Amino acid sequence: xxxxxxxxxxxxxxxxxxxxxxxxxxxxxxxxxxxxxxxxxxxxxxxxxxxxxxxxxxxxxxxxxxxxxxxxxxxxxxxxxxxxxxxxxxxxxxxxxxxxxxxxxxxxxxxxxxxxxxxxxxxxxxxxxxxxxxxxxxxxxxxxxxxxxxxxxxxxxxxxxxxxxxxxxxxxxxxxxxxxxxxxxxxxxxxxxxxxxxxxxxxxxxxxxxxxxxxxxxxxxxxxxxxxxxxxxxxxxxxxxxxxxxxxxxxxxxxxxxxxxxxxxxxxxxxxxxxxxxxxxxxxxxxxxxxxxxxxxxxxxxxxx
Numbered sequence: 407x408x409x410x411x412x413x414x415x416x417x418x419x420x421x422x423x424x425x426x427x428x429x430x431x432x433x434x435x436x437x438x439x440x441x442x443x444x445x446x447x448x449x450x451x452x453x454x455x456x457x458x459x460x461x462x463x464x465x466x467x468x469x470x471x472x473x474x475x476x477x478x479x480x481x482x483x484x485x486x487x488x489x490x491x492x493x494x495x496x497x498x499x500x501x502x503x504x505x506x507x508x509x510x511x512x513x514x515x516x517x518x519x520x521x522x523x524x525x526x527x528x529x530x531x532x533x534x535x536x537x538x539x540x541x542x543x544x545x546x547x548x549x550x551x552x553x554x555x556x557x558x559x560x561x562x563x564x565x566x567x568x569x570x571x572x573x574x575x576x577x578x579x580x581x582x583x584x585x586x587x588x589x590x591x592x593x594x595x596x597x598x599x600x601x602x603x604x605x606x607x608x609x610x611x612x613x614x615x616x617x618x619x620x621x622x623x624x625x626x627x628x629x630x631x632x633x634x635x636x637x638x639x640x641x642x643x644x645x646x647x648x649x650x651x652x653x654x655x656x657x658x659x660x661x662x663x664x665x666x667x668x669x670x671x672x673x674x675x676x677x678x679x680x681x682x683x684x685x686x687x688x689x690x691x692x693x694x695x696x697x698x699x700x701x702x703x704x705x706x707x708x709x710x711x
Contacts, residue, residue, distance in 0.1 A: 408519045409559060410439040411469075412494050414486055415506040417447070417455025419462050421638055422506040429504070430468035434515040440469040443490040448480040459506075484612035488571060495562040500526070502559040507639030510536070510557065513661035514634045518559050520664050521628050526561060530669050532568065532625025533560040537635040539682050540655050544631035547664060548672035550679075552592050552621035555613035557635040568619045573605045576618040577708065589621050590701070591680055599697075602704045626671060632658040652686045 411429070415422045429435055444460055447453040466472045481489060487503070494501045502518050504510070511517075514536055521534035531549070536557030538544065570576055580586050590598040600614045620627065633655040640650050684690075689697070 408434050408438045408515060409500040409502045409522050410441055410494055410498050411502045411504060411515075412490050413440060413442045413504045413506065414445070414483070414490060415442060415459050415463070416445045416483070416486075417452045417459060418506055419455065419458040422459050423462055424638065425504065425506050425508055425510075426462075426466060428509045429514075431512045432510060432515040433512065434519065435468050437470055438515060439471045440466065440473070441490075441494055442466070442472070442474045443486055444474060444476045445482070445486045446477045446480045448482075452480075482610055484610040484615075487612050488569070491560075491565060492569075495565055499562045500559065501565075502557075504557055505639070507637055508537075508557050509636040509638055509657070511634040511657035511659055513659065514557065514657075516661045517630065517634050517664075518557075520661075522559055522561070524664055525628065528669065530624075530626055531628060532564050532620040532623065533558050533627045535559075535627050535629050536633065537637065538630050538633040538655070539653060539679060540633075541678050541682050544675055544678060545672065546631045547667055548629055548631065548675045549626040549667070549670060550592055550629055550676055551624065551626055551671045552589070553613070553617040553619075553625075553627050554629070555616070556637050558627075564625065568623055568625065569616065570619045571612075571615060573601055573615050573618070574708070576615060576622065577601055577605060577705075579622055580618060581705075581709070583622070585621065586705075589618065592617070592621070592676055593679075593683070596683060598701050599704070602701070602708050605708050606704075626669065628667075629675070630658070634658060634661075650686075 442463055447456045460476060463474045491501060491503060500522050518534055525531035533553050535554040580589050586598060600611055601618060603609045604611050604614055634657050636655055636657050637653060640653055
């Protein structure tokens with residue numbers, strides 16, 4: 407039986423409809439249970455979008471079963487994902503997680519379920535991930551230390567043991583173990599700033615806390631060298647959205663199974679991802695140095711007030 411799919415939606419009916427349509431094109435969708443979590447409106451401005459999205463969800467077909475969970479209140483993206491993933495994993499030993507702006511390849515479910523099956527009994531692997539940046543020359547499949555967020559999956563034992571919502575606690579543990587620089591590197595020098603901003607209430611990112619929790623536990627995430635996901639949410643419509651086409655990809659449309667893989671962090675791939683972010687943000691050595699100094703100042707403010 408394929409893993410259940412948890413889909414998190416809010417007030418974007420157009421993106422939600424596109425996400426569902428492409429997901430239905432997966433060969434294994436008819437075998438898969440779909441649980442949709444619809445967050446409540448944050449304010450009157452969002453009520454029409456939430457209502458339109460929920461109307462769309464009233465007649466979803468193409469899956470083994472469909473259950474829609476409508477929240478009367480607004481949990482926010484981080485609260486919705488934390489609660490929803492926890493809820494699904496009370497009943498199932500694994501879950502595939504999508505948001506309402508992720509267009510899947512027809513082989514997305516094949517890949518995700520293959521990864522979940524292959525590494526279910528290997529505690530070194532914390533999650534499976536489906537998106538990859540438009541970077542040429544990466545290995546077909548590889549591992550990074552930590553987690554990721556654009557089409558991902560995990561198992562009950564990993565989530566239950568590792569998910570930690572307290573960003574300040576995660577930051578302190580990273581610092582105590584001398585891991586801040588390595589942690590930051592996995593996101594192209596953006597991870598530390600994101601975690602610091604989450605602690606300061608400037609963002610509510612669940613991803614950066616999941617990534618930090620997995621990183622601290624030395625867990626690996628399986629990554630594809632070519633993406634199985636195209637994210638259409640980088641149009642400023644999402645919770646943390648900005649307008650850019652730097653992350654646009656053409657998802658791969660073939661999957662012949664996972665090869666034998668060394669269960670270890672691919673540092674060359676991590677360097678390529680870091681270089682990608684430097685190019686996207688136009689960072690050369692002086693900009694990277696300034697960013698490092700600013701992060702050290704923010705770190706002192708967060709740690710010492």
